[in-house]
Amino acid sequence: MKQDAVLNIEGLTVRAASGDVLVRDVSLTLGAQECLGIAGESGSGKTVTAKSVLQLLPPDLRASARSLSVLGKDILSMTEPERRRFLGCEVGFVPQNTVAYLHPLIKVKRQLTDGYLCYHDTTKREALERAHGLLEQVGIRDASRVMESYPGELSGGMRQRVNIAMALMSDPKLIIADEPTTALDCVVQQQVVELFHSINTQRHVAIVMISHDLNLIRRYCHKVAVMYAGQVVETGDSQAVFTSPKHPYTKALLSVVPRVDQDPAARLSEIPGYVPETGRDTDECLFRPRCAECTQACSGAVRCLRGADRFVRCSKVCEEAGA
Amino acid sequence: MTILEAKRVGKQFAVKDSASLWKKKVFQALENVDLRLDSGRTVGVVGESGSGKSTLGEILGDLQHPSAGTVLYKGRDVRSLTKAEYRQFRRNVQYIFQNPKESMNPYFTVEKILTEPMQVLLDSYDAASARRRAAEMLGRVGLAESALGKYPSELSGGQCQRIAIARALLLSPEVIVCDECVSALDVSIQAQILNLLKDLQREFGTAYLFISHDIGVIHYMSDEIIVVNHGHVVEQGEGAAVIRAPKNDYTRTLIASAFFTREAARCGAL
Numbered sequence: 001m002k003q004d005a006v007l008n009i010e011g012l013t014v015r016a017a018s019g020d021v022l023v024r025d026v027s028l029t030l031g032a033q034e035c036l037g038i039a040g041e042s043g044s045g046k047t048v049t050a051k052s053v054l055q056l057l058p059p060d061l062r063a064s065a066r067s068l069s070v071l072g073k074d075i076l077s078m079t080e081p082e083r084r085r086f087l088g089c090e091v092g093f094v095p096q097n098t099v100a101y102l103h104p105l106i107k108v109k110r111q112l113t114d115g116y117l118c119y120h121d122t123t124k125r126e127a128l129e130r131a132h133g134l135l136e137q138v139g140i141r142d143a144s145r146v147m148e149s150y151p152g153e154l155s156g157g158m159r160q161r162v163n164i165a166m167a168l169m170s171d172p173k174l175i176i177a178d179e180p181t182t183a184l185d186c187v188v189q190q191q192v193v194e195l196f197h198s199i200n201t202q203r204h205v206a207i208v209m210i211s212h213d214l215n216l217i218r219r220y221c222h223k224v225a226v227m228y229a230g231q232v233v234e235t236g237d238s239q240a241v242f243t244s245p246k247h248p249y250t251k252a253l254l255s256v257v258p259r260v261d262q263d264p265a266a267r268l269s270e271i272p273g274y275v276p277e278t279g280r281d282t283d284e285c286l287f288r289p290r291c292a293e294c295t296q297a298c299s300g301a302v303r304c305l306r307g308a309d310r311f312v313r314c315s316k317v318c319e320e321a322g323a
Numbered sequence: 324m325t326i327l328e329a330k331r332v333g334k335q336f337a338v339k340d341s342a343s344l345w346k347k348k349v350f351q352a353l354e355n356v357d358l359r360l361d362s363g364r365t366v367g368v369v370g371e372s373g374s375g376k377s378t379l380g381e382i383l384g385d386l387q388h389p390s391a392g393t394v395l396y397k398g399r400d401v402r403s404l405t406k407a408e409y410r411q412f413r414r415n416v417q418y419i420f421q422n423p424k425e426s427m428n429p430y431f432t433v434e435k436i437l438t439e440p441m442q443v444l445l446d447s448y449d450a451a452s453a454r455r456r457a458a459e460m461l462g463r464v465g466l467a468e469s470a471l472g473k474y475p476s477e478l479s480g481g482q483c484q485r486i487a488i489a490r491a492l493l494l495s496p497e498v499i500v501c502d503e504c505v506s507a508l509d510v511s512i513q514a515q516i517l518n519l520l521k522d523l524q525r526e527f528g529t530a531y532l533f534i535s536h537d538i539g540v541i542h543y544m545s546d547e548i549i550v551v552n553h554g555h556v557v558e559q560g561e562g563a564a565v566i567r568a569p570k571n572d573y574t575r576t577l578i579a580s581a582f583f584t585r586e587a588a589r590c591g592a593l
Binding site: 041042185186187189190212215252253256257258259260262264267268269270271272274275 | 371372479481482509511512513514515517518521538539540542544545562566576577578580581582
């Protein structure tokens with residue numbers, strides 16, 4: 001484990017009460033001030049992974065891991081109150097659904113300050129001033145009016161800015177954003193992602209950004225982890241992964257999105273079949289039934305290529321690399 | 324052949340005025356839109372949410388009446404059609420909705436979902452041949468015949484969208500309005516559905532009105548592109564021309580959002 005890692009997950013597995021495996025053997029590392037993108041289709045376990053770091057899983061899901069540490073502290077060995085205080089102060093969370101996350105009947109100013117007052121020994125006035133300042137920093141021009149508003153009076157982009165300001169209240173070292181722009185229009189989307197970028201570069205906060213939009217991750221994240229059916233299939237430097245993808249799923253994922261610089265007369269490539277929803281508790285390759293490149297080497301337990309800055313879960317890639 | 328034509332259509336809604344409890348104010352959802360749908364061609368409508376693109380689709384499918392302008396079906400005003408002609412219009416203009424599961428009755432089996440429109444809209448209907456055609460069409464959209472006995476809740480989103488497409492195609496329509504029909508699907512399933520729609524168009528010569536917020540998808544599907552923003556058409560023209568040489572700033576923003584680098588996206592967008 002790297003000493004300066006902000007987030008270190010090793011061997012995370014999440015099971016439902018019914019015994020189904022949702023996420024299996026996920027390992028991720030995030031250095032200080034880095035921005036990690038988690039990419040994948042729906043049902044690939046991106047959100048479950050993020051929520052198990054924050055201990056926000058629904059009660060019927062159980063997470064277990066070999067090691068799960070935030071800022072070098074093992075959060076699995078903490079007691080519940082310790083963990084709440086630690087995560088509440090050091091980790092911010094930005095949700096996808098801006099409507100469901102804010103209480104519709106409580107003014108923005110109280111929602112912004114509640115969590116902060118809970119964990120910090122300070123006055124209400126100081127908290128309100130802090131909230132006001134943060135709203136201005138996230139690009140809200142009339143912060144005083146927004147403070148006195150109810151969430152329903154704000155647009156989707158404004159609500160997402162309020163959520164981001166709320167995540168920043170305790171000066172976290174890490175922000176986990178779960179599809180933060182999916183519900184927003186493309187112009188607002190651009191502004192919100194730029195805001196995340198400036199939080200990352202100017203406030204030096206590490207960010208985990210979950211998104212199904214590969215372009216967005218390619219543009220803004222230093223590192224990327226591609227997930228498929230509850231497993232991480234490829235991680236690495238985002239420019240390297242996107243320009244020379246190694247795992248067949250990453251390659252396929254990049255080629256199925258219609259692009260504006262492509263000739264529309266050329267047929268779009270497809271990935272046949274569907275993402276498996278059950279039977280994930282196996283050592284074999286889960287992408288094999290849909291894979292265009294699978295060979296004899298692919299039967300049996302899947303092997304992983306663990307390079308210095310690249311991880312690929314594919315037997316064929318391992319064989320080609322001579323590992 | 325021109326099947327559907329919109330002439331200067333507009334739509335106004337009465338919405339609640341935030342300043343008063345009982346006053347209503349007028350919201351202009353769509354203004355002065357002209358478009359023509361020819362058989363075998365696709366017109367793509369792109370814009371962000373709230374720009375009026377779904378309203379445009381609903382007006383052309385006669386799910387909403389325009390508050391200005393007219394919709395012509397084969398040269399005749401939709402409002403002036405006789406009852407029998409209107410039944411033909413309903414059969415020939417089909418719709419694929421964004422959320423396939425919500426557009427199906429959860430208590431119907433796939434067989435009932437597929438055969439009911441035929442029963443209502445086709446002049447000669449017999450149950451056995453309808454079932455046979457439904458089974459054939461399922462094969463055409465890449466599903467097994469065993470799906471006929473299933474309920475929508477037993478199928479995935481991609482499979483349901485295939486059934487929605489099969490339901491529309493079984494009536495051999497002249498026009499299909501596809502309102503964000505791939506937005507709820509994952510990219511790997513999206514590619515399958517887009518290719519399927521293109522293949523079926525080549526085979527049956529159906530015209531599509533393809534509505535989406537994704538400029539890449541619109542570019543792949545459309546012969547002609549209409550860009551709408553706040554209810555106004557800001558750009559309209561041949562697909563390749565609009566993408567390669569956009570004249571409007573908003574179109575440029577949309578195109579820039581599809582690029583890889585932060586710099587390219589910024590120059591275009593902000």
